[in-house]
Amino acid sequence: xxxxxxxxxxxxxxxxxxxxxxxxxxxxxxxxxxxxxxxxxxxxxxxxxxxxxxxxxxxxxxxxxxxxxxxxxxxxxxxxxxxxxxxxxxxxxxxxxxxxxxxxxxxxxxxxxxxxxxxxxxxxxxxxxxxxxxxxxxxxxxxxxxxxxxxxxxxxxxxxxxxxxxxxxxxxxxxxxxxxxxxxxxxxxxxxxxxxxxxxxxxxxxxxxxxxxxxxxxxxxxxxxxxxxxxxxxxxxxxxxxxxxxxxxxxxxxxxxxxxxxxxxxxx
Amino acid sequence: xxxxxxxxxxxxxxxxxxxxxxxxxxxxxxxxxxxxxxxxxxxxxxxxxxxxxxxxxxxxxxxxxxxxxxxxxxxxxxxxxxxxxxxxxxxxxxxxxxxxxxxxxxxxxxxxxxxxxxxxxxxxxxxxxxxxxxxxxxxxxxxxxxxxxxxxxxxxxxxxxxxxxxxxxxxxxxxxxxxxxxxxxxxxxxxxxxxxxxxxxxxxxxxxxxxxxxxxxxxxxxxxxxxxxxxxxxxxxxxxxxxxxxxxxxxxxxxxxxxxxxxxxxxx
Amino acid sequence: xxxxxxxxxxxxxxxxxxxxxxxxxxxxxxxxxxxxxxxxxxxxxxxxxxxxxxxxxxxxxxxxxxxxxxxxxxxxxxxxxxxxxxxxxxxxxxxxxxxxxxxxxxxxxxxxxxxxxxxxxxxxxxxxxxxxxxxxxxxxxxxxxxxxxxxxxxxxxxxxxxxxxxxxxxxxxxxxxxxxxxxxxxxxxxxxxxxxxxxxxxxxxxxxxxxxxxxxxxxxxxxxxxxxxxxxxxxxxxxxxxxxxxxxxxxxxxxxxxxxxxxxxxxx
Numbered sequence: 074x075x076x077x078x079x080x081x082x083x084x085x086x087x088x089x090x091x092x093x094x095x096x097x098x099x100x101x102x103x104x105x106x107x108x109x110x111x112x113x114x115x116x117x118x119x120x121x122x123x124x125x126x127x128x129x130x131x132x133x134x135x136x137x138x139x140x141x142x143x144x145x146x147x148x149x150x151x152x153x154x155x156x157x158x159x160x161x162x163x164x165x166x167x168x169x170x171x172x173x174x175x176x177x178x179x180x181x182x183x184x185x186x187x188x189x190x191x192x193x194x195x196x197x198x199x200x201x202x203x204x205x206x207x208x209x210x211x212x213x214x215x216x217x218x219x220x221x222x223x224x225x226x227x228x229x230x231x232x233x234x235x236x237x238x239x240x241x242x243x244x245x246x247x248x249x250x251x252x253x254x255x256x257x258x259x260x261x262x263x264x265x266x267x268x269x270x271x272x273x274x275x276x277x278x279x280x281x282x283x284x285x286x287x288x289x290x291x292x293x294x295x296x297x298x299x300x301x302x303x304x305x306x307x308x309x310x311x312x313x314x315x316x317x318x319x320x321x322x323x324x325x326x327x328x329x330x331x332x333x334x335x336x337x338x339x340x341x
Numbered sequence: 342x343x344x345x346x347x348x349x350x351x352x353x354x355x356x357x358x359x360x361x362x363x364x365x366x367x368x369x370x371x372x373x374x375x376x377x378x379x380x381x382x383x384x385x386x387x388x389x390x391x392x393x394x395x396x397x398x399x400x401x402x403x404x405x406x407x408x409x410x411x412x413x414x415x416x417x418x419x420x421x422x423x424x425x426x427x428x429x430x431x432x433x434x435x436x437x438x439x440x441x442x443x444x445x446x447x448x449x450x451x452x453x454x455x456x457x458x459x460x461x462x463x464x465x466x467x468x469x470x471x472x473x474x475x476x477x478x479x480x481x482x483x484x485x486x487x488x489x490x491x492x493x494x495x496x497x498x499x500x501x502x503x504x505x506x507x508x509x510x511x512x513x514x515x516x517x518x519x520x521x522x523x524x525x526x527x528x529x530x531x532x533x534x535x536x537x538x539x540x541x542x543x544x545x546x547x548x549x550x551x552x553x554x555x556x557x558x559x560x561x562x563x564x565x566x567x568x569x570x571x572x573x574x575x576x577x578x579x580x581x582x583x584x585x586x587x588x589x590x591x592x593x594x595x596x597x598x599x600x601x602x603x604x605x606x607x608x609x
Numbered sequence: 610x611x612x613x614x615x616x617x618x619x620x621x622x623x624x625x626x627x628x629x630x631x632x633x634x635x636x637x638x639x640x641x642x643x644x645x646x647x648x649x650x651x652x653x654x655x656x657x658x659x660x661x662x663x664x665x666x667x668x669x670x671x672x673x674x675x676x677x678x679x680x681x682x683x684x685x686x687x688x689x690x691x692x693x694x695x696x697x698x699x700x701x702x703x704x705x706x707x708x709x710x711x712x713x714x715x716x717x718x719x720x721x722x723x724x725x726x727x728x729x730x731x732x733x734x735x736x737x738x739x740x741x742x743x744x745x746x747x748x749x750x751x752x753x754x755x756x757x758x759x760x761x762x763x764x765x766x767x768x769x770x771x772x773x774x775x776x777x778x779x780x781x782x783x784x785x786x787x788x789x790x791x792x793x794x795x796x797x798x799x800x801x802x803x804x805x806x807x808x809x810x811x812x813x814x815x816x817x818x819x820x821x822x823x824x825x826x827x828x829x830x831x832x833x834x835x836x837x838x839x840x841x842x843x844x845x846x847x848x849x850x851x852x853x854x855x856x857x858x859x860x861x862x863x864x865x866x867x868x869x870x871x872x873x874x875x876x877x
Binding site: 371373444445536580 | 641
């Protein structure tokens, strides 16, 4: 297991050294925060979303992240063009189906995107992953009403059906390629009181996907980095305001020792 | 008066316990901040704005907040659909006429929205409320050139004309249903140096409207919560950067004792 | 040189006293941050971007800032209307060609805007300025692959060609009207790890352009204010999260003594 920790730490260092360009077609709520998280982790964010240039941007970047949080007709068009282009170029893509299950429009858009091309990764909370896997689940807007533990079967079947790696965030993060499975037990309850940290996890996954070609490993490293930084940041935070700020600081300053002492990862 | 303080505190606790879903069709400047303020207060924000799904979102949520800060053709269409749907379902709605008085387009849109359906609440600064009430007032963009004190008559007539509760923010907040009136003397001058705290007050009002069916009481509780948290946060802030952060922390951690010692509310 | 420092400090005080209205048609990533930076500096931000009202807003404001970070068809239309109106009214305008060089759409849009009217100021990083000047340069998305030092010749030729003042941000900021040149040696490397501080510098330039009619002087004062505040803020920051917060606080509280002791400006 200490070998796995070493591998994850290597990926964290790779993001810092290579500073990959990560394209984010994301929602208006978190644009600033995901850009800042990518910068704090050492990557370089691009936040363009116009259909006129999105294919050029996919070609320029090392990974593409698609997030439907505040989807609209124009950005959905860009998402489709981007997903197709990334697939054609063999570049990694992350799909974050924010709020899947909440409305018909959201579900239909998620389906249409998955019909264009399989993304390399799908990352969401338990409710979103279960909705995509066709499991019936009560939705509470963009937050999940079910814990991540109950989504393991859905995550596996979704990964198999779309030949991708699925990452489910929650009290325990679950990562699966349909066959293998890994669990991350980091993070802090206070993270639910900062908007868009799930979206941040998706953006960070884009950065790790850009430097680690083993996609199962990339998803483990991204979730571990996010969980460890969130957990350390929460320790010294009075509330959600200081947590957001501390998260960027910790992402920027995280040392190998801090990481190794804090990370709790296991597989089966 | 200590009975009123107790009632307000009960509403604050209700928001934390019920964690109502609040839909925000709001401007791009404050999306992140209003979502974070709602989370810090204990509520659950939804920030969708596509016409294709907005009625489903209104039906899913306990309250709807409409804010024209960065209005455009697409979001105005969503605002109209949302206001009509909320009215049909008998769900509370908040209208924040940001920058009313600054341009013809802004004034015309505000009128069109009020023609669709009367919102449950109108919340703005003195200049915006006076503009909507038909009182001539010099506009300085989105900030008010007049103090809240001068807007009392306009607020009352606007509340009567649209059968709603009007909440005016300023050095003293004024809340009126056209007959009754209440004043909140909390807050801090530094709050004017953080963008969108008026928008945050509107979002917070959505959360209180979702848990308190007496709408005059809901508006008092929301303004008191906002003012008290802002005032406590400002005490320990070096400038507007720390104030924004501390505001979220205080919203999340506010105790009954802190609240009772700080709130200054009076009625007539 | 101490006379120049005094002149800059006077401009800083003028922004605080006059509190000019600054219109920003900017990208979705930084809307909140540039509004907050303008408020912290003492100015009043307007963030509207609908074509229906943009000319009214230009007329209402003392300066207009145009930033193509997340350009799309609708906002580009507004940018064109705004630039033309500002030119007609003889009001100062700032153009920030974010990501120029990254895509054909971005380059074409920059050209189209410069064909409408010459802005009073063009502010960007070295790569963007060199692209606009027609110098071939490798692009890395929105970040520059070249240092500011290599852009001096391009900046001068761009200023001459468009009869404007060009401000290049980098380790050393370069300001030129095509004939005169000034250098600011403030700032901190950590500023590159906070998203959109270049965009903030453009917004701040709008505020200084509104109070200082000598445009070469306005650009020097704006860059000096930004660099000094960033440098002081970075000293007490653990990482990019605290830097963003401290920057607003320092902008709000900066004293003449702090400014004079920190600023490093030289001309030739």
